[in-house]
Amino acid sequence: MLKLKIEHSINQRFQAILIIFLVLFCLSCRPDDQEDEEPPRDYLEQSLEDDQKLVQYMKSHYYNYDDFSNDSSEDKEIVIDTILSENANLKSLFDFAVETSVTLATNEGEIIEHKLYHIVIKDGIRTEDKPSIADSVYLSYKGKLLNGNIFDKKTNPVWFDTANVIRGFRYGLQFFSPGNFIQRQNGTIDFNQFGRGLIFMPSGLGYFNNAQTSIPTYSPLIFEVSVFTINKADHDNDGVLSIDEDPNKDGNPYNDDTDEDGIINMYDEDDDGDGILTKDELDGDDPDNLPDDSNNDGIPDYLDKNN
Numbered sequence: 099m100l101k102l103k104i105e106h107s108i109n110q111r112f113q114a115i116l117i118i119f120l121v122l123f124c125l126s127c128r129p130d131d132q133e134d135e136e137p138p139r140d141y142l143e144q145s146l147e148d149d150q151k152l153v154q155y156m157k158s159h160y161y162n163y164d165d166f167s168n169d170s171s172e173d174k175e176i177v178i179d180t181i182l183s184e185n186a187n188l189k190s191l192f193d194f195a196v197e198t199s200v201t202l203a204t205n206e207g208e209i210i211e212h213k214l215y216h217i218v219i220k221d222g223i224r225t226e227d228k229p230s231i232a233d234s235v236y237l238s239y240k241g242k243l244l245n246g247n248i249f250d251k252k253t254n255p256v257w258f259d260t261a262n263v264i265r266g267f268r269y270g271l272q273f274f275s276p277g278n279f280i281q282r283q284n285g286t287i288d289f290n291q292f293g294r295g296l297i298f299m300p301s302g303l304g305y306f307n308n309a310q311t312s313i314p315t316y317s318p319l320i321f322e323v324s325v326f327t328i329n330k331a332d333h334d335n336d337g338v339l340s341i342d343e344d345p346n347k348d349g350n351p352y353n354d355d356t357d358e359d360g361i362i363n364m365y366d367e368d369d370d371g372d373g374i375l376t377k378d379e380l381d382g383d384d385p386d387n388l389p390d391d392s393n394n395d396g397i398p399d400y401l402d403k404n405n
């Protein structure tokens with residue numbers, strides 16, 4: 099009898115544990131399932147909402163512009179603060195910001211206009227060498243949310259391939275000129291007169307509905323950047339710079355795939371798919387640094403299956 103009772107209570111305890119386990123299991127999986135099922139917000143609506151937030155932020159904040167006009171030292175910190183009633187005469191970030199429009203197609207083919215803002219606080223000396231949207235950039239940066247939280251920071255410069263970064267960065271960096279550098283005897287490199295400033299982007303040019311560590315979904319982002327130097331990129335090493343692999347001449351090399359094999363020209367070693375590598379038919383017989391056009395039809399050989 100006693101034995102039976104114990105068995106019974108063990109059984110009950112087991113059932114209780116099983117029920118608790120099942121409840122916890124369901125509780126733990128339900129929010130994820132719901133998140134997965136939640137469709138992303140409408141791009142256009144979000145773009146407009148983010149723009150309102152960005153404009154409101156820029157109009158209510160300023161940066162220490164006086165410090166930069168009076169002092170040309172390279173390592174001065176950019177400080178952003180709120181405009182209060184006692185300093186309402188200050189120029190706001192919005193007074194300095196330059197707006198550009200970046201149009202992107204959604205997966206459904208809808209064209210959405212995003213507003214991107216930037217402020218060049220110090221122009222770099224190499225104004226002819228601004229990075230394109232398909233170059234590599236050597237930079238340091240600090241990324242912030244509109245509430246001031248810093249979600250990422252690189253004080254020591256890093257190389258970024260703008261083909262592989264969020265769109266707001268890719269399109270924002272092209273306004274910043276790199277600087278000069280000198281190599282010291284001990285091998286260290288000192289940069290001077292490099293470009294510095296701010297980029298403000300809506301979530302549609304950032305991570306949109308993909309939350310990151312420290313970045314909630316649908317967050318507009320602010321970046322402080324210092325652009326030290328750049329490298330003109332030729333991703334497929336075919337002799338044509340990536341930014342110039344743009345036969346439809348819309349300034350965007352990410353939408354050109356001449357042979358329609360699913361590999362865009364900037365990554366395709368044989369752009370016209372005729373079996374001859376671009377580098378071998380670009381400027382072959384009589385090198386003159388101009389693309390060859392054997393049949394004189396205005397289409398260079400490397401983009402012309404029929405030469």
Ligand SMILES: [Ca+2]
Pocket residue numbers: 332333334335336337338339340343363364
């Ligand atoms: Ca190339």
Ligand SMILES: [Ca+2]
Pocket residue numbers: 343344345346347348349350351352353354
């Ligand atoms: Ca293009």
Ligand SMILES: [Ca+2]
Pocket residue numbers: 355356357358359360361362363366368369
């Ligand atoms: Ca291709």
Ligand SMILES: [Ca+2]
Pocket residue numbers: 368369370371372373374375376379399400
């Ligand atoms: Ca070819």
